[in-house]
Amino acid sequence: DTGVSQNPRHKITKRGQNVTFRCDPISEHNRLYWYRQTLGQGPEFLTYFQNEAQLEKSRLLSDRFSAERPKGSFSTLEIQRTEQGDSAMYLCASSLMGEQYFGPGTRLTVT
């Protein structure tokens, strides 16, 4: 499968714990995006990388969230001191030009 992959697919954690998600984009795509989606809503932009540079970050992204793309290939999204409001589907997408291709997402449940 040469599409976008994300791990883990599901994560259940207790409030206050840290979690990290990984995204592997389509190999030739230099742009990588993170979105968050809650039930009944469209995906909401979190952050964007071009190669290894983080070029855009949503104002909605609190300082508990950090993302990296160290070698311009895979990316990680870390959430520190998780809160129940962080429960959502975290989607990664990659692109070369216009259309963004989404991965299957990581569903986070904070108990």
Next chain:
Amino acid sequence: GQNIDQPTEMTATEGAIVQINCTYQTSGFNGLFWYQQHAGEAPTFLSYNVLDGLEEKGRFSSFLSRSKGYSYLLLKELQMKDSASYLCAATYSGAGSYQLTFGKGTKLSVIP
């Protein structure tokens, strides 16, 4: 912000045609995307419109009017597997030009 508005739910009959409308703010607008999302799955790309007019791709067509801030997705010969959420998303120039701004999605139910 750049409000993207689309109906919450629609129902249509198998074999019929359905049109899902989307309106967006025109200031700084670049292009309009449509994605399909089945429950519990990732969005999959359907279409991308930059210029005015209709783009046809098999059973699915997408229309854009830049001056009116309006787009629609047309699904023909509906099949049961078309039951899904359809997401309208726009990109805007300037800061944030690569991010997709999504509407809440239109949940389409196809009935026999």
